[in-house]
Amino acid sequence: MDEEFGLLDTDETDSPGDEWEEIDYSDTEADRIARERDREFSQFRDRITDADQFKVQESVFDEATYGALYKLVQDGHIDAFGGPISTGKEANVYSALAGEHEARSASEQPSGDGEEPRGQEVAVKIYRINASDFREMGEYLEGDPRFEQVANDKKAIVIGWVRKEFANLDRALAAGVRVPKPIAVERNVLVMEYLGTADGRAKRLSEVHVENPRTAYEVVREYMTRLYDAGIVHGDLSEYNIVIQESELVVIDVGQAVTIHHPNSDDFLDRDCENVAAFFARQGVDTDGEQLREYVEAHANPRSE
Numbered sequence: 620m621d622e623e624f625g626l627l628d629t630d631e632t633d634s635p636g637d638e639w640e641e642i643d644y645s646d647t648e649a650d651r652i653a654r655e656r657d658r659e660f661s662q663f664r665d666r667i668t669d670a671d672q673f674k675v676q677e678s679v680f681d682e683a684t685y686g687a688l689y690k691l692v693q694d695g696h697i698d699a700f701g702g703p704i705s706t707g708k709e710a711n712v713y714s715a716l717a718g719e720h721e722a723r724s725a726s727e728q729p730s731g732d733g734e735e736p737r738g739q740e741v742a743v744k745i746y747r748i749n750a751s752d753f754r755e756m757g758e759y760l761e762g763d764p765r766f767e768q769v770a771n772d773k774k775a776i777v778i779g780w781v782r783k784e785f786a787n788l789d790r791a792l793a794a795g796v797r798v799p800k801p802i803a804v805e806r807n808v809l810v811m812e813y814l815g816t817a818d819g820r821a822k823r824l825s826e827v828h829v830e831n832p833r834t835a836y837e838v839v840r841e842y843m844t845r846l847y848d849a850g851i852v853h854g855d856l857s858e859y860n861i862v863i864q865e866s867e868l869v870v871i872d873v874g875q876a877v878t879i880h881h882p883n884s885d886d887f888l889d890r891d892c893e894n895v896a897a898f899f900a901r902q903g904v905d906t907d908g909e910q911l912r913e914y915v916e917a918h919a920n921p922r923s924e
């Protein structure tokens with residue numbers, strides 16, 4: 620085992636997405652807050668556990684998750700919590716009011732196209748360390764040298780995963796793909812731009828009637844091409860991980876995205892192409908997975924670094 624991994628080219632593990640090694644998984648600031656339990660934290664924790672929106676589910680968060688939320692409030696990323704947006708297998712997503720930090724940086728920016736600034740909301744994605752089913756994550760983790768050292772430690776996997784999701788959002792943005800802007804990450808909690816409309820959270824592509832499927836398809840195809848050109852494959856792309864906000868398509872859920880160095884990246888690209896093409900074919904677009912993949916490959920020149 621050791622020998623095999625000893626052969627890894629260290630330059631290779633420095634490529635985008637390989638920032639794992641520096642993370643201290645064992646004792647995060649959130650863990651320390653939860654352990655020390657000063658009065659303010661205890662009050663915060665009690666307030667959150669009593670809040671209606673956190674009662675909807677069977678599994679309560681562990682202490683250090685409250686520690687992470689507390690830290691995010693202290694650091695000015697979150698103010699008050701709103702309701703749940705989604706309760707998934709591994710993670711729940713909540714809306715929240717942006718804290719001072721975000722409110723300030725948002726007001727420094729001109730509001731662009733004259734759109735109404737939307738009451739400074741953020742989305743908070745909380746991974747449940749104990750409830751996580753890592754079989755689903757397995758195919759993304761196996762063979763990823765970054766994960767080999769932490770493979771047996773649930774907490775470390777989740778912390779690493781969330782960091783990767785944050786980093787992948789940054790990479791996607793840099794590649795010119797519309798994704799929620801990442802705001803902060805703390806232990807198993809990710810804060811990002813909230814995607815909403817006047818009627819609530821932005822709907823998934825699977826939930827709406829797509830008015831102009833050909834145009835939407837071309838946009839998604841362009842996103843996939845730009846990601847691939849930047850050396851990234853989403854790995855779980857479908858009508859469930861693309862939302863529509865004011866007629867703009869936004870890609871979400873990039874935690875599992877891998878670089879083209881990942882041994883399965885080729886299969887993931889195939890699967891993404893199949894899923895996306897199948898959805899749009901059902902909407903009447905003349906395409907299939909193979910055509911889509913050919914397009915992406917013909918229009919991208921993935922850099923190896």
Ligand SMILES: Nc1ncnc2c1ncn2[C@@H]1O[C@H](COP(=O)(O)OP(=O)(O)O)[C@@H](O)[C@H]1O
Pocket residue numbers: 704705706707708709710711712742744799811812813814815820821823859860862871872873
């Ligand atoms: N930034 C966001 N803004 C608004 N809604 C979001 C945001 N991120 C996720 N959601 C909603 O939460 C759901 C679950 O989030 P997702 O990241 O896809 O996690 P999961 O791993 O549970 O699929 C999404 O389908 C979407 O409806």
Ligand SMILES: [Mg+2]
Pocket residue numbers: 859860872
């Ligand atoms: Mg999803």
